Amino acid sequence: MTASKIFLYFCLSFVGGIFLNSIITISQLLMLSFLIFGILLISLFWQYKKFVIIGFCILFLVAGIWRHQQAELKITNNELRRYNDLEQKITLIGQIIKEPDIREKNIKLTIKPEKIKGKVLVTTNRYPEYQYGDKLKITGNLKTPLEFEDFNYKDYLAKDGIYSVVYWPEIEILDRENYRSPTAIIYAKILSFKNKLRESIYQNLSPPQSSILGAMILGDKSRISQEWKERLNYAGVRHLTAVSGMHVAILTSVLMALLIGFGLWRQQAFYFAIILITLFIVMTGLQPSAIRAGIMGGLFLFAQYLGRLNSASRAVIMAAAVMLAQNPLLLRLDVGFQLSFLAMMGIIYLMPAFRSWFRKIPNLFQFRNILAMTLSAQIFTLPILIYNFGYMS
Numbered sequence: 001m002t003a004s005k006i007f008l009y010f011c012l013s014f015v016g017g018i019f020l021n022s023i024i025t026i027s028q029l030l031m032l033s034f035l036i037f038g039i040l041l042i043s044l045f046w047q048y049k050k051f052v053i054i055g056f057c058i059l060f061l062v063a064g065i066w067r068h069q070q071a072e073l074k075i076t077n078n079e080l081r082r083y084n085d086l087e088q089k090i091t092l093i094g095q096i097i098k099e100p101d102i103r104e105k106n107i108k109l110t111i112k113p114e115k116i117k118g119k120v121l122v123t124t125n126r127y128p129e130y131q132y133g134d135k136l137k138i139t140g141n142l143k144t145p146l147e148f149e150d151f152n153y154k155d156y157l158a159k160d161g162i163y164s165v166v167y168w169p170e171i172e173i174l175d176r177e178n179y180r181s182p183t184a185i186i187y188a189k190i191l192s193f194k195n196k197l198r199e200s201i202y203q204n205l206s207p208p209q210s211s212i213l214g215a216m217i218l219g220d221k222s223r224i225s226q227e228w229k230e231r232l233n234y235a236g237v238r239h240l241t242a243v244s245g246m247h248v249a250i251l252t253s254v255l256m257a258l259l260i261g262f263g264l265w266r267q268q269a270f271y272f273a274i275i276l277i278t279l280f281i282v283m284t285g286l287q288p289s290a291i292r293a294g295i296m297g298g299l300f301l302f303a304q305y306l307g308r309l310n311s312a313s314r315a316v317i318m319a320a321a322v323m324l325a326q327n328p329l330l331l332r333l334d335v336g337f338q339l340s341f342l343a344m345m346g347i348i349y350l351m352p353a354f355r356s357w358f359r360k361i362p363n364l365f366q367f368r369n370i371l372a373m374t375l376s377a378q379i380f381t382l383p384i385l386i387y388n389f390g391y392m393s
Contacts, residue, residue: 004311004314005314006053007318008058008314008317008318009053009057010057010060010225011060011317011318011319011320011321012108012321013057013058013060013061013064014060014061014063014064014067014321014323014324015317015320015321016061016064017061017062017063017064017065017066017067017358018064018067018068018324018328018331019059019064019331020061020064020065021064021065021068021069022068022179022328022331022332023332026065026069029085031062031065034061034062034065035059035060035062036059037058037059038055038056038057038059038062038236039055040055041054041055041058041248042055042056042231044240064324064328065322066342067325067328068328068329071226071328071329075158075163078117078118078163079116079117079118079233079314080113080116080117080118080119080120080142080163080164081118081144081163081164083142083164084103084142084143084163084164085142085143085144085182086141086142087141087183088141089139089141090139090140090141090142091137091138091139091141091352092112092113092114092120092137092138092139093113093114093135093136093137093138093174094112094113094114094120094129094135094136094138095111095112095114095131095133095134095135095136096109096110096111096130096133096136097109097110097111097112097119098110098132099132099191099194100129100130100131100132102126103126103356104126105126106124106125106126107123107125107126107129107130108121108123109121109122110122110160110162111122111138112137113198116160116236118161118329119160119161119162119163119164120138120142120162120165120166121145121162121163121164121165121166122138122140122158122166122169122171123165123166123167124168124171125168128173131176131177132174132177132187132188132189132191133176133177133179133184133188134173134175134176134177134287134328135173135174135175135176136171136173136174137171137172137174138166138170138171139169139170140166140167140168140169140170140229141165141166141169142164142165142166143164143165143166144163144164144165145157145158145163145165147164154332158329158333159234159327159329159330159333159334159381160288166366171290187286190282190286191282192319193282194218194283194284197218197344198214198218198220199281199325201213201214201218202214202223206328207223207225208224208225208274210223210340211223211224211225211228212224212228213233213329217280217283217284218283218284219272222372251277251280251297252273252277252297252298252300252301254270254373254374255269255272255273255276256270256273256278256301256304257369257373258370259272259273261369266304266305267305270301270302270304270305273301274298274301276292277294277298277301280294281294289334289336289337290339292323292336292337292340293336293340295319295323296316296319296320296340296341296344297344297385299312299315299316299319300312300315300316300344300347302315302350303315312344312348313344313345313349313379316341316344316345316348320337320341323337326371335384335388338381338384339381339384342377342380342381342384343377343380343381344377346376346377346378346379346380346381347373347376347377349376350372350375350379350380351369351372351373353374354371354372354375354376355368355369355372358371358372
């Protein structure tokens, strides 16, 4: 058994531990029992490689359980959360740490308060406008995010470290675009470029084409009307307007196939595709979901570049394990992460079969390969799409 395969089992065990604790609560006693059993297997059967590997897999399973429990403990002990649902108003001074989410009638601001750990999501009037980096004084009632019958808003925000919301508070601007680091300055420049591109799209195209294109390449879903959201749901393509992992996965695969189809060498196509995917992620405003999907897409492209597509699954699983170590809540609560992982697995495992089935279809401009990639990703992500959106195309 190779070292990479052993490490793959360790990663799968770690992810399995996170998944196990996300669906059922594992007691400390049971976790300790697993830990002791794993250590005993390693100690007593050191000469037997398979038993040692099983022992380490159990240890990584325990590590996954522990990591998820730590993430849940962080939510429970969050300082800001303690002020939720009180009758008196709270005054916070904090900075906008994320691009404002502009809606038709309101705007949502992610605020990181000073002198207290946590983040709060502020919903306020559409005007006046606020920018990334603004320092604000906010006075209002902190609330716990609601849990609806068909959508758990509380869990949706929890994966991003937001456990408190406030609606239409009193806001005083203390400082405009208060950037404290070179990284913040660069991010502000990226958002400025994104805003200019957004305005160019909306000025030169009419709805709904402009709103759909803005959602697909900029991650800006705010201007898609409710009517068109329902139409996209019925068509089974609503997910394409979100910057999801499936979105990026298909994009990376199609780019590589098209570039090779246009006559570029595999090495040239790889570098060109990486540049285009990087630009796409930048245009979305460096959204975390786009970055995570871009990493997985980049690993897939690298496997294609090396001509070792079979090894891509190991790289994607290892990347997923690292991402989950950083934020274990993504596994159950982030649909984009689920789509990213499953789309890649579908392309890796199903695409060869589809290529064989479609061998009689002309491969003009890599049409056959693109069709095989798209269907492979769609089939693997189908359960998630039906569960979350309720429709399939």
